[in-house]
Amino acid sequence: MSNEKKVRAYTNIAxxxxxxxxxxxxxxxxxxxxxxxxxxxYTETSVSFxxxxxxxxxxxxxxxxxxxxxxxxxxxxxxxxxxxxxxxPAIVKSTNFVPTAAxxxxxxxxxxxxxxxxxxxxxxxxxxxxxxxxxxxxxxxxTRSIFGGFVEWQMGTNNADSCALKVDDASWDIGMVxxxxxxxxxxxxxxxxMKNTVATSPFYPSxxxxxxxxxxxxxxxxxxxxxxxxxxxxESNGMKMxxxxxxxxxxxxYWEPDSVRAMQAVRDLRQxxxxxxxxxxxxxxxxxxxxxxxxxxxxxxxxNIFNPTQLIISGPGKDIEEITD
Amino acid sequence: MSNEKKVRAYTNIAxxxxxxxxxxxxxxxxxxxxxxxxxxxYTETSVSFxxxxxxxxxxxxxxxxxxxxxxxxxxxxxxxxxxxxxxxPAIVKSTNFVPTAAxxxxxxxxxxxxxxxxxxxxxxxxxxxxxxxxxxxxxxxxTRSIFGGFVEWQMGTNNADSCALKVDDASWDIGMVxxxxxxxxxxxxxxxxMKNTVATSPFYPSxxxxxxxxxxxxxxxxxxxxxxxxxxxxESNGMKMxxxxxxxxxxxxYWEPDSVRAMQAVRDLRQxxxxxxxxxxxxxxxxxxxxxxxxxxxxxxxxNIFNPTQLIISGPGKDIEEITD
Numbered sequence: 001m002s003n004e005k006k007v008r009a010y011t012n013i014a015x016x017x018x019x020x021x022x023x024x025x026x027x028x029x030x031x032x033x034x035x036x037x038x039x040x041x042y043t044e045t046s047v048s049f050x051x052x053x054x055x056x057x058x059x060x061x062x063x064x065x066x067x068x069x070x071x072x073x074x075x076x077x078x079x080x081x082x083x084x085x086x087x088x089p090a091i092v093k094s095t096n097f098v099p100t101a102a103x104x105x106x107x108x109x110x111x112x113x114x115x116x117x118x119x120x121x122x123x124x125x126x127x128x129x130x131x132x133x134x135x136x137x138x139x140x141x142x143t144r145s146i147f148g149g150f151v152e153w154q155m156g157t158n159n160a161d162s163c164a165l166k167v168d169d170a171s172w173d174i175g176m177v178x179x180x181x182x183x184x185x186x187x188x189x190x191x192x193x194m195k196n197t198v199a200t201s202p203f204y205p206s207x208x209x210x211x212x213x214x215x216x217x218x219x220x221x222x223x224x225x226x227x228x229x230x231x232x233x234x235e236s237n238g239m240k241m242x243x244x245x246x247x248x249x250x251x252x253x254y255w256e257p258d259s260v261r262a263m264q265a266v267r268d269l270r271q272x273x274x275x276x277x278x279x280x281x282x283x284x285x286x287x288x289x290x291x292x293x294x295x296x297x298x299x300x301x302x303x304n305i306f307n308p309t310q311l312i313i314s315g316p317g318k319d320i321e322e323i324t325d
Numbered sequence: 326m327s328n329e330k331k332v333r334a335y336t337n338i339a340x341x342x343x344x345x346x347x348x349x350x351x352x353x354x355x356x357x358x359x360x361x362x363x364x365x366x367y368t369e370t371s372v373s374f375x376x377x378x379x380x381x382x383x384x385x386x387x388x389x390x391x392x393x394x395x396x397x398x399x400x401x402x403x404x405x406x407x408x409x410x411x412x413x414p415a416i417v418k419s420t421n422f423v424p425t426a427a428x429x430x431x432x433x434x435x436x437x438x439x440x441x442x443x444x445x446x447x448x449x450x451x452x453x454x455x456x457x458x459x460x461x462x463x464x465x466x467x468t469r470s471i472f473g474g475f476v477e478w479q480m481g482t483n484n485a486d487s488c489a490l491k492v493d494d495a496s497w498d499i500g501m502v503x504x505x506x507x508x509x510x511x512x513x514x515x516x517x518x519m520k521n522t523v524a525t526s527p528f529y530p531s532x533x534x535x536x537x538x539x540x541x542x543x544x545x546x547x548x549x550x551x552x553x554x555x556x557x558x559x560e561s562n563g564m565k566m567x568x569x570x571x572x573x574x575x576x577x578x579y580w581e582p583d584s585v586r587a588m589q590a591v592r593d594l595r596q597x598x599x600x601x602x603x604x605x606x607x608x609x610x611x612x613x614x615x616x617x618x619x620x621x622x623x624x625x626x627x628x629n630i631f632n633p634t635q636l637i638i639s640g641p642g643k644d645i646e647e648i649t650d
Contacts, residue, residue: 202535203528203568210527210572232575239576243528243568247535250557251564256589257582264581 004046004093006325007116010317011041011109012144012151013176013287015234015279016215017241019207020198022155027140028162030198031211032155034218035144036289037317038176041106044095044323045113047077047121049088059093076111076138077118084122092117111138112145116320128319132164148318150222152215168222170316175292177276177299180310181258181284190282193245193252201247207240214240227291231277234289238279254283261305262286269301292316329371329418331650332441335642336366336434337469337476338501338612340559340604341540342566344532345523347480352465353487355523356536357480359543360469361614362642363501366431369420369648370438372402372446374413384418401436401463402443409447417442436463437470441645453644457489473643475547477540493547495641500617502601502624505635506583506609515607518570518577526572532565539565552616556602559614563604579608586630587611594626617641 012035020030056077058070065073077090094110115135119126126134128146136143136153143162144151149169156162188196198204214237221229245252259280266278266288276290276298290298295313302311337360345355381402383395390398402415419435440460444451451459453471457478461468468487469476474494481487513521523529539562546554570577584605591603591613601615601623615623620638627636 202531202565203572206527206531206572236574236576239571239578240527243571246564246568246571247528247531249561251561253564253585253588255580255585257585260578260580260582260585263578 004048005117005120006044006046006323007113007120007320008042008044008323009109009112009116009142009145009320010037010039010148011043011106012037012141012317013178013279014141014144014281015150015230015289016211016218016237017279017281018140018153019241019244020194020204021140024195026159026162027136027143028159029140029153029155031208032153032215033144034150034152034167034215035141036150036170036174036176037145037148038178038314039317040098040178040312040314041109042097042317043106043109043113044097045110045117046093047114047117048091049081049086049121050091051088053089053091056089057091059091061095062093072138073114076114079134079137080118080122080124084124086122090118090121107139108141108145111135111142112320114138115142115146116322120322129163129165131320133160133162135164136162146320149316152219166319167219172225173291173293174227174316175290175295176314177288177290177295177302178312178314179258179262179286179288179302179306180312181256181262181286186254186283188252188254188282193248193254193282196252197244197248200249201244203244203247207244210240211237228275231275231289234279235277242280254280256284258306259284259286262288262302265302265305269298274298329373330442330445331369331371331648332438332445332645333367333369333648334434334437334441334467334470334645335362335364335473336368336431337362337466337642338503338604339466339469339606340475340555340614341536341543341562342604342606343465343478344566344569345519345529346465349520351484351487352461352468353484354465354478354480356533357478357540358469359475359477359492359540360466361475361495361499361501362470362473363503363639364642365423365503365637365639366434367422367642368431368434368438369422370435370442371418372439372442373416374406374411374446375416376413378414378416381414382416384416386420387418397463398439401439404459404462405443405447405449409449411447415443415446432464433466433470436460436467437645439463440467440471441647445647454488454490456645458485458487460489461487471645474641477544491644492544497550498616498618499552499641500615500620501639502613502615502620502627503637503639504583504587504611504613504627504631505637506581506587506611511579511608513577513579513607518573518579518607521577522569522573525574526569528569528572532569535565536562553600556600556614559604560602567605579605581609583631584609584611587613587627590627590630594623599623 016034018033058065132146150167341359343358457471475492
């Protein structure tokens, strides 16, 4: 199509973690979270509502997707169709841009880009904050990918106010090195993992209390541009999330031997005087929060242990944006 | 000396963990714990009170020990000297028996054997339960090494009743395979690790609550000889202890890449139909609770990953005992 409008959204990594829903259908979280949007991983998506097709068509990375993969997209687009009174099927084309060998499929950038493209195509022209409440219903972490820099996802009280808010644009020498330990499908999805944790971990209530304090402190550290403080809170909060999983019944751990190796290397780097801090999500990869200007030094050091293709330096990503080819 | 009496004490591995003191001086624990005594790791010790020496002399593995190492032994022997009204210095000879390459120094068997030998030499002839309160003041886990089989260390209310109690002699096809990941000195001692955890981990109060439930359940499972239940509680309780450490500030982890590899292998073995369950203490080694009759099969499987010298099969150990050469 000639007038195809693409939207690009960047992925984000939580420094204060989202782990647990209070409402499964609306993706309302148990706690507020905070992330850094990254420029090296993003998704570009176009949506056009089109009477020439009889049902929704979804291409991912130029590959036609089957009914099952398309269904999730369709249900998400229904939110926009309902609001805009559109009855037409859609053609959706989406491309994930991830560095070679990373293989990190990101539902955060994917759902945020889809929300942005549907916003354009539907003519709704929702502001970004409102758009983030739509993105949320595709994937919790997508809420935060509407904005660049440091972003808070406020847990809110209902569907309308559980939204993203930019805290800071992170343009003060902030970056992240991603260590791709493993790109295999994980044995326990984060959806199931968080559900079991909420249901069975004796540590879950204290996690929520302690995360509220971490969030307050990290926002204050970000505003003061106190990088070490931001890093220490990040590392501690991430480990506490993994602690809640170890407390689940049965215990849950996403760590692999190389995850431990990467975390040990980060501690070594820090002892050698380079301020950097690790965090992990519901998978074995390790993300290293650092000064962007230290990114190459950190990558060089980690290259003693990992293949350089497993190591990706990112700067802070931007807000969701319209792209013209 | 011709009339030298040696006492042998076996080490033990906690299935319900001890992690935190409520009284540092008396080694009173924050919670009751439960262990399995192992026959493959033990210490033999003799004590003689002797007027021919001017101060306490301590040989460990036939090597004369310096003042610093001897001081801890002296302070411990003072408990017996005071009680028995003995004013003489002591000659202490202690030998750790650990399989080749294990290098596992065990304060549990060491302090229990020392307590037993001092009991003999002092003529106090304390019963084993009382003796366990003395052992406790050398090292918390030594409390449990006075008895064989499954042993509970009841937290008690004071110095006299914080003692060991035999739960079951474990003579129903119970064993353990120890995976010696690393025998280096650990960076953070368990004394410091537990202290920091109690002081800073938001999960510590829930750990105590949840451990009290685990203890009740594992005792009931032991009495029913329900091995799977014993194993599941063991694995869960151990992971919860490590979760409290991840929650400490700064986060604490004793895991190494090979620890994760060993735990993954245990999960694989279990999936293949061999009931076995892992636990870890304040160090990187992994202990696999199993049917003793499955020990060799488990060792064979783990030999694909580890050197056979890193793998030690143990059956249940006995009560502390007097040895005659």
